[in-house]
Amino acid sequence: MSRVHRSPRVSRSLALVLAALVAVLPLWGIQAQEPQEPAAGFTEEVSVGYVLVPVVVRSGARYIKNLDEEDFRLLVDGRRVRIESFEQRAEAPASVMVLQDLSGSMENGGNIELSREAVRFFLDKALPGDEFAVATFASGSMQVEVPFTAEIPVVREAIQGWKAWGTTALHDAVAAMPSISSEGHNPKRFAILITDGVDNASRITPEQAREMVRQAQLPVYVLGMDSGNPFELSTEGKKIYRYADVLNLLATTSGGRYYPISGREDLDKALASILDDLRHQYVLGFATGEGPARQRDLRVEVQAGDRTVLFRRGYKGPPPAEFSRGG
Numbered sequence: 001m002s003r004v005h006r007s008p009r010v011s012r013s014l015a016l017v018l019a020a021l022v023a024v025l026p027l028w029g030i031q032a033q034e035p036q037e038p039a040a041g042f043t044e045e046v047s048v049g050y051v052l053v054p055v056v057v058r059s060g061a062r063y064i065k066n067l068d069e070e071d072f073r074l075l076v077d078g079r080r081v082r083i084e085s086f087e088q089r090a091e092a093p094a095s096v097m098v099l100q101d102l103s104g105s106m107e108n109g110g111n112i113e114l115s116r117e118a119v120r121f122f123l124d125k126a127l128p129g130d131e132f133a134v135a136t137f138a139s140g141s142m143q144v145e146v147p148f149t150a151e152i153p154v155v156r157e158a159i160q161g162w163k164a165w166g167t168t169a170l171h172d173a174v175a176a177m178p179s180i181s182s183e184g185h186n187p188k189r190f191a192i193l194i195t196d197g198v199d200n201a202s203r204i205t206p207e208q209a210r211e212m213v214r215q216a217q218l219p220v221y222v223l224g225m226d227s228g229n230p231f232e233l234s235t236e237g238k239k240i241y242r243y244a245d246v247l248n249l250l251a252t253t254s255g256g257r258y259y260p261i262s263g264r265e266d267l268d269k270a271l272a273s274i275l276d277d278l279r280h281q282y283v284l285g286f287a288t289g290e291g292p293a294r295q296r297d298l299r300v301e302v303q304a305g306d307r308t309v310l311f312r313r314g315y316k317g318p319p320p321a322e323f324s325r326g327g
Contacts, residue, residue: 095184
């Protein structure tokens with residue numbers, strides 16, 4: 001596992017944040033026409049307290065922006081649950097974590113400068129209440145350069161000093177993302193991984209890293225710098241970008257998306273798409289009560305119309321409070 005060095009400016013209690021992790025981090029699944037991934041497995045029981053369920057609703061390529069609480073049905077283990085909190089504002093604040101690859105291979109093709117441009121895009125589009133955290137990795141070590149903060153100049157200064165160096169422990173770094181992201185304060189949250197996909201130093205496998213992210217219910221959007229399109233075929237009919245395959249799996253299994261980046265045009269399109277997903281989330285919430293902590297299925301339905309609904313697939317913890325009250 002990679003070593004995570006944290007800034008002395010902010011003290012941390014990983015035990016506390018890990019206990020709250022399942023309550024606040026979203027994992028989107030897909031309803032309607034798109035196939036659904038099985039709910040993530042968990043290896044330990046946690047006390048949830050309150051469950052937040054980010055939801056994105058589309059009709060084709062168009063976002064559905066003006067739904068009310070009454071348009072949604074929220075079900076836990078097949079039973080309808082009363083929605084106790086509802087957030088529909090596109091301007092609701094978000095917690096955005098950036099994980100930046102600073103290994104030597106990222107020096108190629110101006111990828112470090114493109115990476116800075118990606119972060120600046122979100123800083124420039126920041127809304128009141130948005131907060132950002134920045135972590136970097138190279139040579140088997142991860143550095144949390146900026147813990148979550150709403151101070152935009154602090155983040156701008158940190159990314160200006162990026163330089164490529166050393167080997168790449170990509171999968172070890174990915175495995176550390178949930179503990180960093182869990183320290184954000186907003187219901188809307190996601191992670192951005194910027195990398196060329198090369199890994200030559202990790203101690204864990206890509207499968208192990210993906211499972212840790214999926215268990216944490218953290219959507220990861222991957223900007224693959226010159227790592228290729230996983231769906232492009234060679235003349236022999238085989239996928240030709242191994243790194244792209246790995247990165248695409250990480251993104252899709254976590255509820256995010258993978259974007260191959262070969263230049264500024266690709267980057268601009270990818271960033272606009274990511275921002276759309278983030279801003280057009282609805283967030284539904286309900287409290288948990290007394291009962292055994294176990295894996296519980298979540299399902300979100302939208303009334304009427306041809307809709308594609310992206311939502312968190314489940315949580316492990318006690319049942320909804322109204323179940324305990326006999327509701």
